[in-house]
Amino acid sequence: MYILQQFINALTTGGVYALIAVGFAIIYNILRFSNWSYGATITVSSYAGYYVASQLHFSFLPSLLVAMSTGGVLAVLIELVAFRRIRKQKGPLIYFFVTSVSVSTGVQFLVLATIGGYFYNWPQIIPGEALHIGSLTVSTMNVLMGGACLMALLVLNFVLFRTRMGMAVRAAACDLGVAALMGVNIDQVISFIFFVSGAMAGLVGTLVGIAYTTYPQLGLESMIKGFVAAIIGGLGSISGAVLGSMLLALVETAVITSPLGASATPVVTFVLLLILLFVRPTGILGKSGSEKA
Amino acid sequence: MSYYMDLATLVGIQVIAVVGVFAISGLTGLMSLGQGGFMAIGAYTAVLTNMRLGVPWPLAILLGMVAVCIVSPIVGYPSLRLRRDFFAIATFGFGEAVTALGRMFTQVTGGTMGLAGIPRFTNVWIVAFAVGATIFMTANLKNSRLGRNSLAIRSDELSAEAAGIDVFGHKMKVFVYGASLAGLAGGLQAFFIHYMDPMIFNVWTSVEQVVLVYFGGINSLTGCVVSTLLLSALPEAFRFARLWRVVIYSVFVVVILNLRPQGLLGDYELSLASIRGALSNCCRSRRKRYTESTGLE
Secondary structure, three states, X not given: OHHHHHHHHHHHHHHHHHHHHHHHHHHXXXXXXXXXXXXXXXXXXXXXXXXXXXXXXXXXXHHHHHHHHHHHHHHHHHHHHHHHHHHHOOOOHHHHHHHHHHHHHHHHHHHHHHOOOOOEOOOOOOOOOOEEEOOEEEOHHHHHHHHHHHHHHHHHHHHHHHOHHHHHHHHHHHOHXXXXXXXXOHHHHHHHHHHHXXXXXXXXXXXXXXXXXXXXXXXXXXXXXHHHHHHHHOOOOHHHHHHHHHHHHHHHHHHHHOOOOHHHHHHHHHHHHHHHHHHOOOXXXXXXXXXXX | OHHHHHHHHHHHHHHHHHHHHXXXXXXXXXXXXXXXXXXXXXXXXXXXXXXXXOOOHHHHHHHHHHHHHHHHHHHHHHHOOOOHHHHHHHHHHHHHHHHHHHHHOHHHHOHHHOEOOOOOOOOHHHHHHHHHHHHHHHHHHHOOHHHHHXXXXXXXXXXXXXXXXXXXXXXXXXXXXXXXXXXXXXXXXXXXXXXXXXXXXXXXXXXXXXXXXXXXXXXXXXXXXXXXXHHHHHHHHOHHHOOHHHHHHHHHHHHHHHHOOOOOOOOOOXXXXXXXXXXXXXXXXXXXXXXHHHOOO
């Protein structure tokens, strides 16, 4: 029973990691670089959600929507300002990464400079009682996280596989140049995926903000977790990102409840990551791409 | 006055680390996000051998570098064969693992509470000497066959291998070189700031150093030194705007990378030849006026 309880906790944490990892994986699929400005989007949308929840007394769903739209808009803006020109000039992939990192640092310190480094506790906008199924305790937070992740992934799946835009996204992920030749408006597609990944960042920011308080490093820490999860599952695939997140959450929970204790969690995570990279660098479900000569 | 000396010392330490990153990322094109981990290894080895075992501090710093030279081939051997992105991820994982290990072994490293009371041995002259030696070595590296091999590997690995360069062996050499410079910087920094904890040398330190190299221009050693001086020293002058300076710094970097991707200094290198060229350019106009007015050659 104890194991089952921990399992449920791990699943919900894994769900949150999955959201982050999927947001990461979407950008990686099409533009082939790790977008480290994702953390900045998570942070800002978390603050936006907190603001409307606490100052304007919005309830849960409207705050969530505000956070998601802020995240989406911010991500699109970041793409326009920082990445578009490099893409047009066909710059090497490294430049995207270096720029995304600078954006991330800049936004984090902007938040620190303007709002300050306090840890903001969200008002109680979700019902606080926990469900008791037999001897298991499932808190509303768990249900919310799990439910939100499932919903988001289902919606994403629908958009990607049942809409025209989704088809355009999949085509662009295959080959940007040929998709453009087929009449796909690449600029539009890229703005769209940045908006989607930003909206997911908003969802993550809200959930993590409610669960753990909102603070400037929130985005960065979440992003590192999601990054690792995406790598474990394979950077090229979205289902891989979900799988990797679940595995990561399970491993983490296992380490925390083991005699090693919670402080060993990062060590175990990174050691496993290193082992995985040497055994199968493309991740569990990743496609093995060959380096262009 | 002592504030400026302290500032110069810190900037000098940063220059040493960045020059190491220049050799790895600028010349050879390997994106290493684990330099922070090597700085930590160098720093902790130096400090612990000095404080617990009584080793004199210059030797302690050297021991730090030796420790890094032992660890970096172990890290490099499996990771240097990976593709570019995965090498970055592997070194990132290594850097984070070092930080996490440092946090875990509280008895040895002081864990999250850090190690305090480290005696101050570094001063601005030692750092200046180290910076001079480092730049001298790396400039010679860049202009030698090793440097040209690095540039070849950065441009096109497959062709470099086909041209007869032992790509893996070369990458390993450059990686160990850059890592030991990071270890040196870490050791110097530990003996300068009286306190140390594993979170100082995190992935953002490594990332910042890589950004500095790209900002200055990956082809130019002078560029990476200048960019470090600019972006480390200048914000200190605006100390009152302590947090805003990082925002401004990030804006600078994004602007340069977008509008001038070859970096601030592009291909320019400060050397005897370029100084002589600059001097003769300014004398040339005077010579021209003389020959025109007198008709003499």
